[in-house]
Amino acid sequence: MxxxxxxxxxxxxxxxxxxxxxxxxxxxxxxxxxxxxxxxxxxxxxxxxxxxxxxxxxxxxxxxxxxxxxxxxxxxxxxxxxxxxxxxxxxxxxxxxxxxxxxxxxxxxxxxxxxxxxxxxxxxxxxxxxxxxxxxxxxxxxxxxxxxxxxxxxxxxxxxxxxxxxxxxxxxxxxxxxxxxxxxxxxxxxxxxHQPESLFPNIPAYNFGQLKKGNLCAGCGSFSMIVRGKKLYCSNCGFGESTDFAVMRTIDEYKILFPQRTITTNDIYEWCGEIVPKRVISRILGKNFEKSGVHQWSIYKYTSKKEN
Ligand SMILES: [Zn+2]
Missing domain, CATH: 3.40.91 (Restriction Endonuclease)
Incomplete structure (x- = not known):
């Protein structure tokens, strides 16, 4: 067991x-x-x-x-x-x-x-x-x-x-x-x-601005995803998945890399390589995260609704 x-x-x-x-x-x-x-x-x-x-x-x-x-x-x-x-x-x-x-x-x-x-x-x-x-x-x-x-x-x-x-x-x-x-x-x-994990010392320093943006293809690891209707397709290997799923996967990466950073529509739009329209990003965030604040581009809390 x-x-x-x-x-x-x-x-x-x-x-x-x-x-x-x-x-x-x-x-x-x-x-x-x-x-x-x-x-x-x-x-x-x-x-x-x-x-x-x-x-x-x-x-x-x-x-x-x-x-x-x-x-x-x-x-x-x-x-x-x-x-x-x-x-x-x-x-x-x-x-x-x-x-x-x-x-x-x-x-x-x-x-x-x-x-x-x-x-x-x-x-x-x-x-x-x-x-x-x-x-x-x-x-x-x-x-x-x-x-x-x-x-x-x-x-x-x-x-x-x-x-x-x-x-x-x-x-x-x-x-x-x-x-x-x-x-x-x-x-x-x-x-x-069992002790909580402490991050390895060999991780290089990085920041949001410097990292390559875009949705990584889950099939081949390239940044070749293009939007077609409600799906994202990889022009390199043909892999396809729903936009919601691809965006959530990319947000997961964002959360791991930047645990202190807030989640905003603008940032996620940029993080996903500016190919998924902002209104779609906003809808996905609204569906999966709790909103906090009433600013033009809302800030979302990390807690996923599904986890609550
Ligand atoms: Zn691919």
């Missing part, structure tokens, strides 16, 4: 949008691609674990803190007598293991996920102790990408490769497991200790 589902982080959403709307430096772009890839790998692992039939409690993506140290847990699964802690890596290509280091074939050293795993396990254990939780923790690194190879990996490393994942999940599935109140309390405790 999934107790806590994974969500895209705000940082990832911001970077994804910025990647389309401004020129990122090569370093910023690499950082963004790595985030995107890491998230993709985690989601793929979630799809495997949600198929587990035996009784267990799944908590994805926890940000915890113990002794003023924050740490991230990619995935945690509570079984009857063990808590499994997973670090998911979406590395791709050929790597080798040498003297406790992980290296690319061109001899570039990368962070050894085993160190990250050990750190996570140690902090998790401290957190358990502080909260009088007594469960054994089994920590494993999942290399989720089928295109990943690790030469000279020692046999005793807690690594699960993609080719072993099905067998490993089968093993978990065959575990006789019953979860009771003790397990549920542990899951609830961990969810209550």
């Amino acid at each position: 999934i107790i806590k589902a994974r969500k895209e982080s705000e940082s990832l959403k911001i970077l994804r949008s910025l990647n389309y709307r401004m020129e990122l430096t090569a370093t910023q772009q690499k950082y963004y691609f790595n985030l995107e890839k890491g998230y993709e790998g985690e989601v793929q692992f979630d799809r495997s674990t949600e198929k587990i039939q035996t009784e267990c409690l799944i908590l994805n993506d926890l940000l915890l803190e113990v002794n003023n140290t924050k740490f991230q847990i990619d995935s945690l699964i509570i079984f009857k007598d063990t808590v499994y802690h997973f670090e998911v890596k979406n590395y791709e290509g050929d790597y080798y293991y040498e003297a406790d280091n992980l290296l690319t074939i061109s001899k570039k050293e990368i962070k050894n996920p085993f160190d990250q795993l050990k750190r996570g396990q140690s902090l998790l254990r401290q957190l358990f102790q502080q909260n009088s939780i007594t469960f054994p923790i089994d920590s494993l690194v999942i290399f989720i990408n089928p295109e990943f190879s690790l030469y000279q990996a020692p046999l005793n490393m807690p690594f699960i490769f993609q080719s072993q994942l099905t067998r490993f999940l089968k093993k978990l599935n065959n575990k006789p497991s019953v979860v009771n109140d003790r397990h549920k309390k542990l899951a609830e405790k961990l969810v209550s200790l």
